[in-house]
Amino acid sequence: MQVKKIAGFDRIFYFRKKTFLGLLILFGAYPFLVSNYYIDIGFFFGIYALLGLSLNIVLGEVGLFDLGHAGFYAIGAYTTAILNTKCGIPIFILLPVSALAAALFAYMVCSPIIHLRGDYLCIVTIGMGEIVRLALINNPLDLTGGPNGVFGIDFPSVGNIFVIDSSIEYYFLIWVAVALSIYGLSRLQQSRIGRAWNCIREDEVAAKANGIDVRYYKLLAFVLGAALAGVAGNIYASKLMCVSPESFTFWESCLMFCIVLIGGMGSIPGVLIGAAAISLFPEIFRPFAMYRMLVFGGAMILMMVFRPGGIWPRKRGISGK
Amino acid sequence: MxxxxxxxxxxxxxxxxxxxxxxxxxxxxxxxxxxxxxxxxxxxxxxxxxxxxxxxxxxxxxxxxxxxxxxxxxxxxxxxxxxxxIARTFQNIRLFPEMTCLENVMAGQHCRASAGLWSSIFRTPGQKKEEKRIQEVAEDRLEQVGLWKFKAELAKNIAYGSRRMLEIARALASDxxxxxxxxxxxxxxxxxxxxxxxxxxxxxxxxxxxxxxxxxxxxxxxxxxxxxxxxxxxxxxxxxxxxxxxxxxxxxxxxxxxxxxxxxxx
The missing domain is CATH 3.40.50.300 (P-loop containing nucleotide triphosphate hydrolases)
Known part of the structure; x- marks a missing residue:
């Protein structure tokens, strides 16, 4: 088979091992070259990348409109915050616990609504996200601290030997999490599960008629997406040392949605670009903060008109060849 | 009769x-x-x-x-x-348009495979073997319906008649x-x-x-x-x-x- 020619724009971004190595060096060297302020920007870039990856499973791979993803993020963050401050459980142990809590929540909430299609599902997930946020504000069982949230969350540590307490260490923590997620997700994309997800996105009825258990794979996507969002919540909570409901508003869900749409549905490099756009541009355009939303909105419209598939849509070819 | x-x-x-x-x-x-x-x-x-x-x-x-x-x-x-x-096709062809022809046919093998989440993430030997088999079956079926040359082409790009055959190949891939x-x-x-x-x-x-x-x-x-x-x-x-x-x-x-x-x- 002759190799297909890759035209213009795509040629620049064609993913190759060398590019990957270059990115690795760039991301590794970055925090040593800049001030703490910029390292923190890099950290939040990582958080948004992880959140984007988690929503990309649900929205990008399976095509389920989930506008309540901040709810899962909140569950992860609050699980960490509450169990750490009340019971003193170390953050690292809470990492899988938060992921499980968010996954379990997703399983319970999504089971009854998973058969809904398109915009109906979208509206229910918006409601789900808002219910989580309002529940946190209402301070159930005196656990969540109401609008003030929970304070005094520890640094992640293993005993006293290995403590993550500086910007640079947090930066590496989040990017290791992102790298592991990318590793796992890119393998899933090339597997039977990834194909089943894509089939459901393309044509649900045909997917059913080809032996794909649509309900199971949709739920799996939600559970996995929520678990990753829970991991992001855990790292976020320990970085900020406090969590409050205002970090998990509908706006956060919208940002995650934009990350996936800007980058290209179901495309992992696309998610990274989308996360960069969402987290870095506001910093670059800080002097024009007043016009930020205007520019952002305009950019979204232009994108939808000229590149509706996203900046870096997933290219399909023969797997493994 | x-x-x-x-x-x-x-x-x-x-x-x-x-x-x-x-x-x-x-x-x-x-x-x-x-x-x-x-x-x-x-x-x-x-x-x-x-x-x-x-x-x-x-x-x-x-x-x-x-x-x-x-x-x-x-x-x-x-x-x-x-x-x-029991495998079927549809009157108004229902393919997976944004996936390649080969991937479309591979979808047919889904029900004959069993790799789960963890074995897919860690690429266990069993999963690799299964993936290989899925691909081989799909390639055979694609060849059988005469669409081998389109295997890396997106399903939405091929001609109407070919799409019908692709749908049949996909159904056949489920054995x-x-x-x-x-x-x-x-x-x-x-x-x-x-x-x-x-x-x-x-x-x-x-x-x-x-x-x-x-x-x-x-x-x-x-x-x-x-x-x-x-x-x-x-x-x-x-x-x-x-x-x-x-x-x-x-x-x-x-x-x-x-x-x-x-x-x-x-």
């Missing part, structure tokens, strides 16, 4: 499906024998596609049973029915016992139709049984071993193609009553 003595693969017993007040299929008894090509024909709106949708689990029947190899499969989930060995085709020749030109007839006849060598819905009488007469005729949800006739062709009830259902006899009634 002679019919082969092979065992019955698919049987519907008093099958009924209603939509609101409309009875789409009414107490239908249908039998498909092993190793033959059966056709289900009838005018538009006769309920043929509804029968297919009930048999493949897309709809739940309101009465009666669907028996596949003597096992009651009525009301089962579509993916379970595929796993049992079915019974292949259910909903109007496979619609939209094909004469030559493509002839190729399709030859192809379907060739499939019988693989120990497959085929049930098709067809409008094109040339196709029906050309390949069917057995024809069942439906009108307004009911079976009005069945038999070998020759008998059906000369059955006045069938002619009436397709062409309407003779004008003269109408006048005489008045």
């Amino acid at each position: 002679q019919r082969n003595k092979n065992k019955v693969v698919l049987e519907t017993h008093q099958l009924t499906k209603t939509f609101g007040g409309l009875t789409a299929v009414s107490q239908l008894n249908l039998r498909v024998h092993q190793g033959e090509i059966s056709s289900l024909i009838g005018p538009n709106g006769a309920g043929k596609t509804t029968v297919f949708n009930v048999v493949t689990g897309i709809y739940r029947p309101d009465g009666g049973q669907v028996l596949f190899n003597d096992e009651n499969i009525s009301g089962k989930q579509p993916h379970r029915i595929v796993a049992k060995g 079915p016992q019974l292949l259910v085709l909903d109007e496979p020749s619609s939209g094909l030109n004469d030559r493509e139709t002839e190729d399709l007839i030859d192809f379907l006849k060739g499939l019988l060598q693989e120990n497959l049984t085929i049930l098709i819905i067809e409008h094109d009488m040339k196709v029906v007469m050309g390949i069917s071993d057995w024809v069942t005729v439906m009108d307004e949800g009911k079976k009005i006739a069945e038999g070998d193609p020759e008998t059906i062709y000369n059955n006045p009830l069938v002619v009436e259902a397709y062409l309407g009553k003779d004008d003269d006899s109408e006048e005489e009634k008045i």
Whole structure:
């Protein structure tokens, strides 16, 4: 088979091992070259990348409109915050616990609504996200601290030997999490599960008629997406040392949605670009903060008109060849 | 009427499906024998596609049973029915447009594989072997329908006739016992139709049984071993193609009553 020619724009971004190595060096060297302020920007870039990856499973791979993803993020963050401050459980142990809590929540909430299609599902997930946020504000069982949230969350540590307490260490923590997620997700994309997800996105009825258990794979996507969002919540909570409901508003869900749409549905490099756009541009355009939303909105419209598939849509070819 | 003595693969017993007040299929008894090509024909709106949708689990029947190899499969989930060995195509081709032709066919093998989340993430030896097998089966099927050259092409980019064959390849990739085709020749030109007839006849060598819905009488007469005729949800006739062709009830259902006899009634 002759190799297909890759035209213009795509040629620049064609993913190759060398590019990957270059990115690795760039991301590794970055925090040593800049001030703490910029390292923190890099950290939040990582958080948004992880959140984007988690929503990309649900929205990008399976095509389920989930506008309540901040709810899962909140569950992860609050699980960490509450169990750490009340019971003193170390953050690292809470990492899988938060992921499980968010996954379990997703399983319970999504089971009854998973058969809904398109915009109906979208509206229910918006409601789900808002219910989580309002529940946190209402301070159930005196656990969540109401609008003030929970304070005094520890640094992640293993005993006293290995403590993550500086910007640079947090930066590496989040990017290791992102790298592991990318590793796992890119393998899933090339597997039977990834194909089943894509089939459901393309044509649900045909997917059913080809032996794909649509309900199971949709739920799996939600559970996995929520678990990753829970991991992001855990790292976020320990970085900020406090969590409050205002970090998990509908706006956060919208940002995650934009990350996936800007980058290209179901495309992992696309998610990274989308996360960069969402987290870095506001910093670059800080002097024009007043016009930020205007520019952002305009950019979204232009994108939808000229590149509706996203900046870096997933290219399909023969797997493994 | 002679019919082969092979065992019955698919049987519907008093099958009924209603939509609101409309009875789409009414107490239908249908039998498909092993190793033959059966056709289900009838005018538009006769309920043929509804029968297919009930048999493949897309709809739940309101009465009666669907028996596949003597096992009651009525009301089962579509993916379970595929796993049992019934694969189908759709009247208005339903592919996965943004996926490659090979990936489309690989989807057919889904129900014959079992790799889960962790084995897919860690690429266990078992998963790798399974992936390889899925790909090989899919490649064989793609070659069988003559679409090898399009294997890396997106399904939405290939021609209409090729899409039909791709859909059949995808159905075949699930290693079915019974292949259910909903109007496979619609939209094909004469030559493509002839190729399709030859192809379907060739499939019988693989120990497959085929049930098709067809409008094109040339196709029906050309390949069917057995024809069942439906009108307004009911079976009005069945038999070998020759008998059906000369059955006045069938002619009436397709062409309407003779004008003269109408006048005489008045």
